[in-house]
Structure formats: C-alpha cells, structure tokens
Amino acid sequence: MKGTFITFEGGEGSGKSSQARLLAEYLKEKGYDVEVTREPGGTGIGDAIRAILLNPELSEMGNVAELLLLGASRAQNVHERIEPALARGAVIVCDRFIDSTLAYQGYGRDFDLGLLKSLNSLATGGVTPDLTILLDLPPEVGLERSKALDKAEAKQGEGDRFEQEDIEFHRRLRKGFLELADAEPDRFRKIAVQQDMEETHKMVVEIVEGFLEGR
Ligand SMILES: Nc1ncnc2c1ncn2[C@@H]1O[C@H](COP(=O)(O)OP(=O)(O)OP(=O)(O)O)[C@@H](O)[C@H]1O
Ligand SMILES: [Mg+2]
Incomplete structure (x- = not known):
C-alpha cells in the first residue's frame, strides 16, 4: 500500500492521545494528507464498542469478551479507516493498535501471545504499522496524569475499567511493551x-521526519 501507518503505544496516561494529535497537526501543516484514529474506537461501531469496554460499571466483563470486543473494534477500524487511508497514500496515525492487545491481554491478562497474534492478524488482515512509537513512563506517573x-x-x-486495575497489572503492561519493542x-x-x-513532541517529530525521509 502507498500510505504510511504510524501507531502510538504505551500505558495509561503516557501521552498517546496528546502526541497523536500534535503529530497530526504538525504533518498537516507540512502539507501531508493525514488521518488520526484510535483504538478501541475510530469508527461509529468502534466508538460504541469503546463505551462498553471502558465503562467501569460493567465490571462483570470477562476477559474473553473483552478480547473479542477489542478485536471487533480493530477489524472495523482497519476496514473503514486504515485501509482506505493507506490506499490513497495518506499518513494514518493510530492511538493504540495491535501491541496494546499483546501488552494488555497478553502480559496483563495472561492470554497466550501466539493466540493473540493470530487474532490480531484476523482483525487486521495483515496490515501492520510501518512505525510504532512507544511512550514509556512509570505507571504511577501515567495513572496520576490520567x-x-x-x-x-x-x-x-x-x-475507566483498565485504569482501575491494580499497579501490578500496569507494571506488567510496561514490561510487555518494552519487550515487544526490543x-x-x-x-x-x-x-x-x-x-x-512539547519536548516529547519534538522527539516524536524528529523520529517521524527521519522515518518519512527514509521512505
Ligand atoms: N509529557 C507530559 N507531561 C505532563 N503531562 C502530560 C504529558 N503528556 C501528556 N500529559 C497529560 O497527561 C494526561 C494524559 O495524556 P494523554 O491523554 O495524552 O495520555 P494517553 O496515553 O492517551 O492516556 P490513556 O491511556 O488514558 O488514553 C493529559 O492530561 C495530558 O495533558
Ligand atoms: Mg488516550
């Protein structure tokens, strides 16, 4: 495909949504055709699923239902937003993607990583990010910011339902993201x-500029 697919990953309150927005503004300013999406969410169906997934009152949610809802949201996001944007040559910036499933459901909830990778490829049809920026910080700091x-x-x-998990859960996520990056x-x-x-944004811009120049 012709476009460029960039994802932001990291734990709660690490700045993914802020950095995705700042990067999109920067690239638009530079004249790029840019789209921003997020997971869960990014589409009408995805946002409806997001509301279910994050609702702290739905504490009865089982881990399998959670996993499949996340997959459904991702499949729709790829189908409705990401593939069309890539096909027309746009830069698409996504706030969380496949790595969040591996970190949260794999490292956090203990699902088998091989199973999660299979589910990810079913949901994405094999669409993978060209560049993934991991925003790493101690979970205590991120949860405070959130x-x-x-x-x-x-x-x-x-x-929300994920922010309510104990600190050990969030420490496992951080470890997971770092291992995935390595x-x-x-x-x-x-x-x-x-x-x-702003400092973080400058670092993001440097990485993305370098990446786009190399393509
Ligand atoms: N580098 C930073 N220093 C201080 N505060 C920050 C920084 N980056 C983001 N914040 C603030 O932290 C809060 C969370 O940021 P943001 O919503 O971008 O994180 P997120 O990773 O998208 O969080 P979530 O996982 O909850 O979606 C916001 O109030 C934001 O303004
Ligand atoms: Mg966010």
Whole structure:
C-alpha cells in the first residue's frame, strides 16, 4: 500500500492521545494528507464498542469478551479507516493498535501471545504499522496524569475499567511493551516520557521526519 501507518503505544496516561494529535497537526501543516484514529474506537461501531469496554460499571466483563470486543473494534477500524487511508497514500496515525492487545491481554491478562497474534492478524488482515512509537513512563506517573485529566473533564475520578486495575497489572503492561519493542527494533522507537509534552513532541517529530525521509 502507498500510505504510511504510524501507531502510538504505551500505558495509561503516557501521552498517546496528546502526541497523536500534535503529530497530526504538525504533518498537516507540512502539507501531508493525514488521518488520526484510535483504538478501541475510530469508527461509529468502534466508538460504541469503546463505551462498553471502558465503562467501569460493567465490571462483570470477562476477559474473553473483552478480547473479542477489542478485536471487533480493530477489524472495523482497519476496514473503514486504515485501509482506505493507506490506499490513497495518506499518513494514518493510530492511538493504540495491535501491541496494546499483546501488552494488555497478553502480559496483563495472561492470554497466550501466539493466540493473540493470530487474532490480531484476523482483525487486521495483515496490515501492520510501518512505525510504532512507544511512550514509556512509570505507571504511577501515567495513572496520576490520567486521574488529573478525568478530574479536569469533571468525570467521577474512579477511572475507566483498565485504569482501575491494580499497579501490578500496569507494571506488567510496561514490561510487555518494552519487550515487544526490543523484539522488533526496526518497527519500534522508544521515548522515555519524562519531559513535558512539547519536548516529547519534538522527539516524536524528529523520529517521524527521519522515518518519512527514509521512505
Ligand atoms: N509529557 C507530559 N507531561 C505532563 N503531562 C502530560 C504529558 N503528556 C501528556 N500529559 C497529560 O497527561 C494526561 C494524559 O495524556 P494523554 O491523554 O495524552 O495520555 P494517553 O496515553 O492517551 O492516556 P490513556 O491511556 O488514558 O488514553 C493529559 O492530561 C495530558 O495533558
Ligand atoms: Mg488516550
């Protein structure tokens, strides 16, 4: 396909949504045809699934239902947003993708990674990111940021279904993302997100510029 597919990955509150938005603005300014999407979500069907997945009141959700809902959202996102954008040569930026399933459902919920990879390829039809930026930071810091954002948006501050998991869950995710990045150094770039949002954005731009120039 002609386009470029860039994903942001990382734990809760690591800055994925902020950096995806800033990168899209930057690339549009530069004249690129850019689309932003997210997971779960990105489509009407995906956003309806997202509301179910994140609803803290649905604590009865089983791990298998969670996994399949995430897969359904991804399949629709690829079908409706990502494939058409790639076919017309756009840059498509996605906030979370296949690696979140491996980290959350694999490292977090203990599903077999081979099974998850098969499900990912069913959902994506083999579409994989050209570049994945991992925003790494200690989960304590990310969860604090997420809580502060919830408060600012006048949500109840109890956190979504994933934010409510214990700190050990979030530590496993971080370890998982780091292992995934180490296993695929050609696709992944890692940023240690200690600095402010603008500084992080500059690092993202440097990585993406370098990547686009090399294509
Ligand atoms: N580098 C940073 N320094 C300080 N605060 C930041 C930084 N990056 C993002 N934030 C703030 O942290 C909060 C979470 O950021 P953001 O929503 O982009 O993260 P996320 O990775 O998308 O989170 P989630 O996993 O919950 O979707 C926001 O309030 C954002 O403004
Ligand atoms: Mg986000």
